[in-house]
Amino acid sequence: MSSIAARTYLTPEEYLAFERKATTKHEYLAGEIVAMSGASFAHNFITGDIFGELRSQLKGGKCRAATSDMRVKVNKTGSYFYPDVVVFCGEPQAEDSQSDTLLNPIVIIEVLSPSTEARDRGEKFWHYQQLASLQEYVLVSQDRVCVEHYLREGTYWLQTEFRILEDVMPLASIECELSLRDIYSSVEIE
Numbered sequence: 001m002s003s004i005a006a007r008t009y010l011t012p013e014e015y016l017a018f019e020r021k022a023t024t025k026h027e028y029l030a031g032e033i034v035a036m037s038g039a040s041f042a043h044n045f046i047t048g049d050i051f052g053e054l055r056s057q058l059k060g061g062k063c064r065a066a067t068s069d070m071r072v073k074v075n076k077t078g079s080y081f082y083p084d085v086v087v088f089c090g091e092p093q094a095e096d097s098q099s100d101t102l103l104n105p106i107v108i109i110e111v112l113s114p115s116t117e118a119r120d121r122g123e124k125f126w127h128y129q130q131l132a133s134l135q136e137y138v139l140v141s142q143d144r145v146c147v148e149h150y151l152r153e154g155t156y157w158l159q160t161e162f163r164i165l166e167d168v169m170p171l172a173s174i175e176c177e178l179s180l181r182d183i184y185s186s187v188e189i190e
Contacts, residue, residue: 012078020098028080036082039113042142045186046111047084050178054087057176063089071101076130085109087174104133106173111140135173145180145189
């Protein structure tokens with residue numbers, strides 16, 4: 001979740017030095033830092049449930065899931081983001097010896113909020129598409145049952161929407177699936 005209120009311009013090196021000392025998280029886009037704000041109960045519960053389901057399904061395998069504390073860099077655009085949930089397979093590729101910036105995500109999941117929805121659908125998704133490793137991008141609504149799944153097919157992204165609790169969304173690249181009932185199990189949706 002981000003806020004457009006506090007913006008400052010830094011080089012990527014200045015951003016990383018600043019971010020590694022900061023007590024709050026900031027994303028970075030073309031020299032601009034965007035302060036991350038707190039998230040609602042629904043946002044946190046949905047994120048936790050997704051992470052928990054994926055962690056359980058991936059246990060003992062070659063892929064691992066991480067939560068929003070794992071920073072992801074898009075090398076082609078020089079941008080840094082904190083996805084709500086990220087999955088990588090094999091060895092994590094780090095930007096440097098600090099091992100706090102992931103370069104090879106295969107699945108990225110963002111839980112939408114009113115302040116981030118347009119950015120997650122537009123600008124952020126465009127940047128994420130520049131990641132050669134990324135195979136699936138998922139947007140999860142926190143105020144209604146709606147999950148949008150984007151699957152890379154060559155140079156195209158195929159979109160599928162899931163809108164009922166009985167739906168099960170496959171994540172083919174990591175051989176997992178998420179039921180909407182599990183995604184929304186900790187929140188009440190009207």
